[in-house]
Amino acid sequence: MIKLTRLDGSEFVVNANLIEVVEANPDTVVSLITSKKFLVKETPEQITEQVIKHYKKTGGPRLVVYIDHSHQSEEHPAPTPFAANFK
Template sequence: MIKLTRLNGSEFNLNALYIEQVEALPDTTISLINGKKFVVREDKEKVLKMIMGFYKDVSIFGALKDVEGD
């Protein structure tokens, strides 16, 4: 889960596994695989770093490297 802030200041946690797309429109907009969208205060680069950190924490990157190495 990554911790994000809505434009109104309320915080929420989002499971990064469901993120399909992150855009700056100019506000950062996160689209999920189910079509739901969230507009957040964090900039696009910060969100991407949080997603990468989440993936590392749950060892997704390690699994991907093993698959690519085959």
Template sequence: MIILTRLAGSRFAVNPDLLERVESTPDTVLTLLDGTKYVVSEPLDEVVRRVADYRATVIATARRLAEGESGPVALPAAQEPWPADVTPELAPAVPLRRRRRS
């Protein structure tokens, strides 16, 4: 999950695997696969960077687990996909189902 900020200032987490697109209109609008939209205060480039950093962390963690190592992967603070005051926790994977097209 990546942590983002709504325009009103509240923070929330979004699963970047469910992002369909991110637009800058000039506000940054996230559109999820189910059509849900969120407007956030972070610029488009920052959202893209956080998604890329999140995915890099997932790949690095998977590699460490495959090699038999344990413990979280630590990235430099500038590359963290979440704010410094948030401690991420791994959650079980949720299987995705195809949408039925009519």
């Protein structure tokens, strides 16, 4: 979780794993993968620094890959699904 500040000065925390895009237009807009958007005082660079700090503290985001087995054949078997931890 990272702490952000709305334009009215109120603070809130957001799950860093849900952030999809951070833009400056000129106010900073944080868009989540849930389609929710927030206008915040922090710059995109400040948010990026917070996210990196959060990932370093928590061991980074987890990437889980799921394989669609519907197209596998004897000639092209599906690989085993895996999870990777990026630090």
